Amino acid sequence: MATLSQFVTLVSSDDFSFIVLRSAACLSGVIRRMLDPACIIFSHASLLYSVLTLTDGFVEARTNTCHFENISGMVLEKVCEYMYYNEKHRDGKDVPDMDIPPELCLELLMASDYLDSACPSLLHMALLTAA
Amino acid sequence: MPVSSLALMAQRAAIRTLSRIEDVGDTPYELLEPILRRIDNPDHLLKIETNSPHIADKSAPLWQAFIVRDIPDGKKKMLFPKNPRSWHKVYRKLRKEEEAKKKSAEDTLQKTLLGLKEEKGSTMFVNKVIARPAKQAIFVDGVLNTRGNQHATGASSSARPLQAIKRSVVARAQQQKPHMQIFAKTGIPSGKTQILVAPKSMRPDYNNEVTAAAKRAAEAIKRIAEPKTEIRKVFAPVGKRSATDTALDAARLQQMRETEQRLRNLTQPARKTVSEASAGRAPTSTHMSTQTVARPAASVESSPPRRDILPSKPPARPLPRYPIALPSPASTADSPGLQYPSDHLQLPPSPPTTASSPGMSRGTGGRSLSPAVLSPRAGIQPKRKRQVDIFMPAKKGRV
Numbered sequence: 001m002a003t004l005s006q007f008v009t010l011v012s013s014d015d016f017s018f019i020v021l022r023s024a025a026c027l028s029g030v031i032r033r034m035l036d037p038a039c040i041i042f043s044h045a046s047l048l049y050s051v052l053t054l055t056d057g058f059v060e061a062r063t064n065t066c067h068f069e070n071i072s073g074m075v076l077e078k079v080c081e082y083m084y085y086n087e088k089h090r091d092g093k094d095v096p097d098m099d100i101p102p103e104l105c106l107e108l109l110m111a112s113d114y115l116d117s118a119c120p121s122l123l124h125m126a127l128l129t130a131a
Numbered sequence: 132m133p134v135s136s137l138a139l140m141a142q143r144a145a146i147r148t149l150s151r152i153e154d155v156g157d158t159p160y161e162l163l164e165p166i167l168r169r170i171d172n173p174d175h176l177l178k179i180e181t182n183s184p185h186i187a188d189k190s191a192p193l194w195q196a197f198i199v200r201d202i203p204d205g206k207k208k209m210l211f212p213k214n215p216r217s218w219h220k221v222y223r224k225l226r227k228e229e230e231a232k233k234k235s236a237e238d239t240l241q242k243t244l245l246g247l248k249e250e251k252g253s254t255m256f257v258n259k260v261i262a263r264p265a266k267q268a269i270f271v272d273g274v275l276n277t278r279g280n281q282h283a284t285g286a287s288s289s290a291r292p293l294q295a296i297k298r299s300v301v302a303r304a305q306q307q308k309p310h311m312q313i314f315a316k317t318g319i320p321s322g323k324t325q326i327l328v329a330p331k332s333m334r335p336d337y338n339n340e341v342t343a344a345a346k347r348a349a350e351a352i353k354r355i356a357e358p359k360t361e362i363r364k365v366f367a368p369v370g371k372r373s374a375t376d377t378a379l380d381a382a383r384l385q386q387m388r389e390t391e392q393r394l395r396n397l398t399q400p401a402r403k404t405v406s407e408a409s410a411g412r413a414p415t416s417t418h419m420s421t422q423t424v425a426r427p428a429a430s431v432e433s434s435p436p437r438r439d440i441l442p443s444k445p446p447a448r449p450l451p452r453y454p455i456a457l458p459s460p461a462s463t464a465d466s467p468g469l470q471y472p473s474d475h476l477q478l479p480p481s482p483p484t485t486a487s488s489p490g491m492s493r494g495t496g497g498r499s500l501s502p503a504v505l506s507p508r509a510g511i512q513p514k515r516k517r518q519v520d521i522f523m524p525a526k527k528g529r530v
Contacts, residue, residue, distance in 0.1 A: 079137065105141045110162065113138055
């Protein structure tokens with residue numbers, strides 16, 4: 001476990017797996033913490049926390065896989081797309097919005113809120129300003 | 132971050148298609164707040180709340196905004212419900228009150244307008260009557276006839292009827308004033324029996340030259356414009372042939388035969404007997420092929436006698452539908468195979484002619500018959516036009 005793998009797997013509730021770059025996936029605070037081996041276990045994320053030792057980190061960190069039981073495959077796909085979109089336009093300015101189909105937007109809103117895309121404080125700030 | 136967060140993008144996308152959102156599932160209110168604020172229709176918000184009740188718990192500010200927007204003095208009339216979920220009822224109640232008020236205001240306005248109208252027609256009772264001398268007083272039945280004034284002045288208004296009507300109206304209005312009080316006895320003139328337009332004969336321009344000329348012109352145009360329908364007599368043959376027709380036919384045939392006989396006598400001095408010709412021809416009457424073979428032979432033999440301009444027995448022509456009663460000198464059947472399909476057709480039998488037999492074999496019901504077909508083979512007979520019954524379609528098949 002000296003070197004972290006470049007790719008991680010995100011699995012949706014309907015067993016769709018998406019293999020993405022670690023750097024892209026860690027845009028989400030939740031995923032970053034789940035995959036961080038140095039992180040201490042918190043009860044809400046891991047299902048098998050009772051089996052693991054305290055110092056070992058999450059199961060996800062060891063297997064480089066994150067399961068999301070509340071996010072469907074279609075939404076997770078859009079999330080992955082956003083991650084790459086974000087990395088691609090990291091240095092750009094006034095980038096046009098990613099295309100989001102109306103059927104997904106509400107679910108995507110919930111998923112993104114769950115995953116705390118980018119900086120959580122920024123998200124809250126953005127919502128406040130919108131409100 | 133130069134790129135907006137996914138949540139913001141999703142919110143923007145949702146606002147774009149806001150009209151289609153009816154159910155938000157279990158999305159928390161905080162995430163939806165920017166979207167719900169954009170709703171225009173309170174009914175839309177109500178629908179969303181019905182589908183996702185947890186929204187109704189926190190949507191008080193939205194409803195308050197609606198109340199302030201839609202109801203005049205909404206802020207002052209704001210009611211605060213005990214149940215936070217029933218803000219929509221508050222809105223509806225206030226809305227109804229507002230509409231009721233509006234309707235009552237409209238009703239009162241309408242009443243006042245009607246009241247004003249009614250007042251005009253009602254009789255006024257006054258204490259004093261100011262005497263006003265009538266210009267040309269006409270008494271009818273002891274009552275001053277106001278209309279008499281109008282008629283009296285009618286002569287001067289002959290040229291301008293509109294002005295006259297106006298004057299009469301003014302006169303009537305003057306008479307309605309208190310100092311006249313005519314209608315206390317007779318009642319309000321309703322105008323139903325009022326003559327508004329003079330009869331034609333009394334109009335100033337009656338029997339004018341212009342009108343007469345106009346009338347004449349109109350009539351002339353009408354006559355020109357009328358479609359000219361001619362009844363053309365069509366002479367068509369009547370269904371049944373009369374006796375004269377049949378007689379004429381017979382006579383014509385007879386004449387033709389005579390002519391032909393004469394010519395024959397002139398042109399063909401030597402001729403074989405008719406019986407020989409008939410004997411040679413009888414067996415070949417049924418089939419065309421054999422006929423084609425036999426005919427040249429027969430024709431060579433009997434070419435002189437067979438030079439028929441008109442065969443003695445005319446071919447079985449497909450005569451029209453009506454029955455033909457031609458004089459029949461002989462019976463129809465004179466040789467086997469020569470059966471006329473049409474019984475009513477009784478023509479004198481001739482020596483079995485090549486002309487007739489193929490026709491017989493082919494046609495039924497007297498359809499088309501072509502002596503013309505035979506003429507190339509016979510080489511003698513003139514080409515006759517194909518007899519086609521125009522009333523019956525040409526039969527393509529053969530018997």
